[in-house]
Amino acid sequence: xxxxxxxxxxxxxxxxxxxxxxxxxxxxxxxxDIAACENDNIILGYGAVIDWERTTEDQVTxxxxxxxxxxxxxxxxxxxxxxxxxxxVECVYLMSGSYxxxxxxxxxxxxxxxxFVYAKLAPIEGVxxxxxxxxxxxxxxxxxxxxxxxxxxxxxxxx
Numbered sequence: 001x002x003x004x005x006x007x008x009x010x011x012x013x014x015x016x017x018x019x020x021x022x023x024x025x026x027x028x029x030x031x032x033d034i035a036a037c038e039n040d041n042i043i044l045g046y047g048a049v050i051d052w053e054r055t056t057e058d059q060v061t062x063x064x065x066x067x068x069x070x071x072x073x074x075x076x077x078x079x080x081x082x083x084x085x086x087x088x089v090e091c092v093y094l095m096s097g098s099y100x101x102x103x104x105x106x107x108x109x110x111x112x113x114x115x116f117v118y119a120k121l122a123p124i125e126g127v128x129x130x131x132x133x134x135x136x137x138x139x140x141x142x143x144x145x146x147x148x149x150x151x152x153x154x155x156x157x158x159x
Contacts, residue, residue, distance in 0.1 A: 001033055005042070008034075010143060012046040049144045061106045061135040062113045064121065065099035067128045076100055079126045086120060099131070110134070 020027040037043040052059050068079050076094055084092045091104040107113045138146050
């Protein structure tokens with residue numbers, strides 16, 4: 001089953017028939033394995049990796065380092081749960097090192113990310129400090145290499 005999961009993680013567009021051929025299994029067995037993984041919350045969803053630089057949509061992605069005071073009996077979990085409930089939050093990770101949680105979110109502007117930090121994140125009881133880092137360029141994400149966008153060179157117009 002691990003090999004099937006790795007294949008789906010690499011490309012979720014594989015059909016059960018294609019997976020069956022690659023794995024040397026019956027198609028019905030692959031369908032059952034996929035259904036079991038979905039029911040057991042091993043497969044949590046399917047999605048596309050989008051290169052937003054190639055669209056007209058403006059986006060800003062931030063990685064926010066969050067220091068928190070662990071809660072009695074809950075440790076970091078209760079605060080992490082409060083943070084991941086916000087719709088704009090894409091990822092929350094418990095980290096080792098100089099901060100406790102890494103929060104990743106994408107918004108349309110720096111102002112919206114700033115508003116999230118000061119209006120939603122910082123006021124949470126137990127959050128002691130934050131440090132926001134903006135992603136300037138993506139080179140690789142979810143095993144996908146982002147091709148550079150070839151920008152037109154601006155040339156001065158001489159009359």
